[in-house]
Amino acid sequence: xxxxxxxxxxxxxxxxxxxxxxxxxxxxxxxxxxxxxxxxxxxxxxxxxxxxxxxxxxxxxxxxxxxxxxxxxxxxxxxxxxxxxxxxxxxxxxxxxxxxxxxxxxxxxxxxxxxx
Amino acid sequence: xxxxxxxxxxxxxxxxxxxxxxxxxxxxxxxxxxxxxxxxxxxxxxxxxxxxxxxxxxxxxxxxxxxxxxxxxxxxxxxxxxxxxxxxxxxxxxxxxxxxxxxxxxxxxxxxxxx
Numbered sequence: 001x002x003x004x005x006x007x008x009x010x011x012x013x014x015x016x017x018x019x020x021x022x023x024x025x026x027x028x029x030x031x032x033x034x035x036x037x038x039x040x041x042x043x044x045x046x047x048x049x050x051x052x053x054x055x056x057x058x059x060x061x062x063x064x065x066x067x068x069x070x071x072x073x074x075x076x077x078x079x080x081x082x083x084x085x086x087x088x089x090x091x092x093x094x095x096x097x098x099x100x101x102x103x104x105x106x107x108x109x110x111x112x113x114x115x116x
Numbered sequence: 117x118x119x120x121x122x123x124x125x126x127x128x129x130x131x132x133x134x135x136x137x138x139x140x141x142x143x144x145x146x147x148x149x150x151x152x153x154x155x156x157x158x159x160x161x162x163x164x165x166x167x168x169x170x171x172x173x174x175x176x177x178x179x180x181x182x183x184x185x186x187x188x189x190x191x192x193x194x195x196x197x198x199x200x201x202x203x204x205x206x207x208x209x210x211x212x213x214x215x216x217x218x219x220x221x222x223x224x225x226x227x228x229x230x231x
Contacts (some may be wrong), residue, residue, distance in 0.1 A: 006159075035219060043125075045207060045222035091159065101172035103149065104209075104220060106159040 002027045002096045007109035013082045013114050020067070021110045022093030029053075032094055033077040035104065036066065039089040048090075051075055063094040079112075087114045118142070120223035122208050126228045134196040137226045141190070141210030148191050149211075149220060150183060154204040162206075165191060176197045177202075 003026040025034065036048040051059045051066045054077040059066045079086055092107040097106035123138045141148045150162040162181070163173040167188035176183070178197070185191040195202055209220040229230050 023131050037222070041192055042224065043205065043227070044224040045209075047219045047221065050187065051218055064216075093159075098174070101166075102147075103164055103175075104151070104159075105161070107157050111168040 001085060002029070002032075002094055002105050004092050004094055004105055004107035006092055006110050008110045009108070010111045010113070012113050013079075013086075016081055018078060018080045019082055019112065021079070021090050021092075021112065023075045023077065023094075023096050023107060025073050025075060027073075027075060027094065027096075029097065032096075034066070034068070035093045035095070036064070036075075036077045037091045037093060038086075039091065039109075040085075041088070045091070049077070082114045084114050084116060087112060120208055120210050120221050122223035122226050124226060125224060126227045126229075128231060129198055131200055131230055132197045134194065135198055135228060137193045137195075137206055137208075139191045139193070139208030139210075139223060139226070141152075141208070142221055144206075145210035145212050145221075146188070147213070147220075148185060149193070149209040149213045150193055151207040151209065152204050153207070154201070159207065162193075195228075198228075200230050203228055203230045 005024045032053045034051045038046045049061045049064045051068045064082045065078045089109045091102040091109045121140045148165040153159040161175040164171045165185045168185050182194045205225045207225045209222045211220040
């Protein structure tokens with residue numbers, strides 16, 4: 001079965017600095033997708049970034065980048081120039097295929113607090 | 117374009133009562149998913165609709181949970197009778213296709229508290 005592991009329950013970062021949120025995964029599939037979602041205190045889940053298993057380049061979306069190391073099965077999220085509004089829960093997820101259906105498998109999340 | 121909307125945002129009910137959660141997906145999205153996060157634990161998959169058909173309901177905890185999507189538009193998730201362990205945040209998500217790199221758009225969730 002596929003599994004996502006986020007080993008950092010909580011992280012602090014100083015405003016304007018960069019921070020890396022760790023994510024490792026386990027799968028026997030050759031084709032898979034990795035996602036990061038942000039959950040602010042308001043509760044909604046906001047899609048941040050996607051990395052496909054066959055993508056040769058690391059995904060980037062504005063201040064977000066995904067450090068994808070396929071051999072090590074890691075997909076760490078890097079947030080550059082942290083802002084106070086980045087304080088939130090961050091979830092790493094993998095899309096699992098079961099027959100003709102897809103579903104997301106989530107990690108336990110990392111709570112990020114940005115200090116002014 | 118409206119996002120995924122869920123009703124209610126919060127619900128507090130007594131053990132043994134019935135609660136119905138509603139999800140309106142993004143218009144045109146055939147795929148609709150329900151997930152749940154119990155306090156302090158991972159977000160867990162409950163089930164997946166493609167239009168009005170249940171594609172995968174392997175994550176439904178037990179037969180106290182009933183999900184429907186009549187007409188392939190909005191979906192409801194009914195818990196009857198509710199138990200204390202059903203407390204958590206219930207998320208709905210929708211996506212346009214089942215392609216592996218298509219992100220799912222989530223609603224703001226319904227926080228259910230069973231007392």
